Amino acid sequence: MRKLFIAGNWKMNKTISETVELVNSLKREVSDIEGVDIVICPGFTSLSEAADLVIDSNIGLGAQNVYWQEKGAFTGEVSPMMLKDAGCKYVIIGHSERRKYFGETNDTVLKKINAVQSVRLIPIVCVGETLEERDNKKTIEVIEKQLQDGFKGINEDNLEKIIIAYEPVWAIGTGKTATPEQAEEIHKFIRDWIQEKYSLDLSEEVRIIYGGSVKASNAKELMSQKNIDGALVGGASLESQLFVELIKNSL
Numbered sequence: 620m621r622k623l624f625i626a627g628n629w630k631m632n633k634t635i636s637e638t639v640e641l642v643n644s645l646k647r648e649v650s651d652i653e654g655v656d657i658v659i660c661p662g663f664t665s666l667s668e669a670a671d672l673v674i675d676s677n678i679g680l681g682a683q684n685v686y687w688q689e690k691g692a693f694t695g696e697v698s699p700m701m702l703k704d705a706g707c708k709y710v711i712i713g714h715s716e717r718r719k720y721f722g723e724t725n726d727t728v729l730k731k732i733n734a735v736q737s738v739r740l741i742p743i744v745c746v747g748e749t750l751e752e753r754d755n756k757k758t759i760e761v762i763e764k765q766l767q768d769g770f771k772g773i774n775e776d777n778l779e780k781i782i783i784a785y786e787p788v789w790a791i792g793t794g795k796t797a798t799p800e801q802a803e804e805i806h807k808f809i810r811d812w813i814q815e816k817y818s819l820d821l822s823e824e825v826r827i828i829y830g831g832s833v834k835a836s837n838a839k840e841l842m843s844q845k846n847i848d849g850a851l852v853g854g855a856s857l858e859s860q861l862f863v864e865l866i867k868n869s870l
């Protein structure tokens with residue numbers, strides 16, 4: 620049985636004091652909620668403060684990006700060990716905004732996965748097609764390539780520790796959610812791909828979460844799909860009440 624996984628990707632939002640306020644409020648509101656892994660991914664500057672606040676709570680902490688080198692002359696980058704040291708358990712890799720604005724590719728995704736797994740951080744790896752790709756009926760091809768190249772050489776033990784996020788680019792921040800059927804179709808494709816390349820057992824273990832305009836009002840329908848195991852939430856994770864309602868509706 621795959622445990623529900625709901626993560627808030629705060630993107631480039633919230634100062635440290637705003638982080639403190641949001642985390643304190645979330646902590647109060649979700650303390651009694653069970654049966655779901657709740658994770659927040661604030662910006663780098665807020666991570667260590669957030670880590671102190673969530674330490675005795677049921678909220679996990681993740682970062683939004685990482686570099687694959689251990690240390691050295693890479694101005695502006697943050698290493699896996701630095702994230703670990705700041706209190707992170709998870710890290711988002713290959714988000715479409717990173718692919719679009721910062722040149723992230725399937726190859727850099729793979730390097731990052733290997734680097735973070737070597738310090739036992741859990742990668743949340745994003746895949747997803749653009750609107751143009753969907754319109755040109757290239758969705759499956761694009762996702763397959765992202766999986767094939769992004770997970771090249773990753774063994775079964777390590778794939779088990781990865782969370783896959785399907786985020787159709789056209790549904791991010793647009794208010795256009797994929798219908799539950801559209802999302803389920805791709806989630807099933809990903810699970811079948813894992814079964815074919817690895818094993819049935821593994822395909823049943825790996826959590827595949829959905830992202831793209833998830834909110835309290837559509838969470839239940841999306842989460843009730845057989846192959847959708849949670850959500851990666853942008854906008855609706857920036858306010859305590861919205862995020863908590865979304866989580867409760869997903870259970």
Ligand code: 13P
Pocket residue numbers: 628714786790791792793794830831832833851852853854855
């Ligand atoms: P929105 O929920 O704002 O559409 O963002 C989704 C997302 O990109 C999460 O990583």
